[in-house]
Amino acid sequence: MKFSFSKELEITQMAEGLNRKIVNYCDNLMVCEVHFEKEGVTAAMHSHPHExxxxxxxxxxxxxxxxxxxxxxxxxxxxxxxNEPHALTALEESVVVDTFTPMREDFIK
Known part of the structure; x- marks a missing residue:
């Protein structure tokens, strides 16, 4: 079992106004908190080999x-x-939780 504490999590800027915290992970699962700081901030259309x-x-x-x-x-x-293409655009300041399986190795490098 692994614990994580919000005040200790590193914030990674993915794009202007788009920030991610890796909440916790293991080989088969990753949970991230993603902040869209204002209207118009976009996670552009993309895909990856993770569900x-x-x-x-x-x-x-x-x-x-x-x-x-x-x-x-x-x-x-x-x-x-x-591998399914997807995108998100904030219509106002927003927070989402992203869960991936397996974990995103590219996020921890």
Missing amino acids: QCTYVVSGKLKATINDETHILEKGDSMLMAA
């Missing part, structure tokens, strides 16, 4: 998976299969 679930903690975002787009708000989520 991903994104849960909206606060705010409002435009979410796209492949060619399907929806508005997500607090309590909503999206699930992406491995």
Whole structure:
């Protein structure tokens, strides 16, 4: 079992206004907290070989998976299969929790 404490987590800037904290991870699972600091901040369309679930903690975002787009708000989520293209754009300041399986080795290098 591994504990992590928010005040000790490193913040990584992914893009201007887009910041990530790796909350915890093991070989098969990674949980990240992602902050979109203001309206218009975007996690551009991308894909990766990990399955991903994104849960909206606060705010409002435009979410796209492949060619399907929806508005997500607090309590909503999206699930992406491995290699499935997806993107998020903040419609206001927002926080999401991203869960990946297996863990994202590229995030810890």
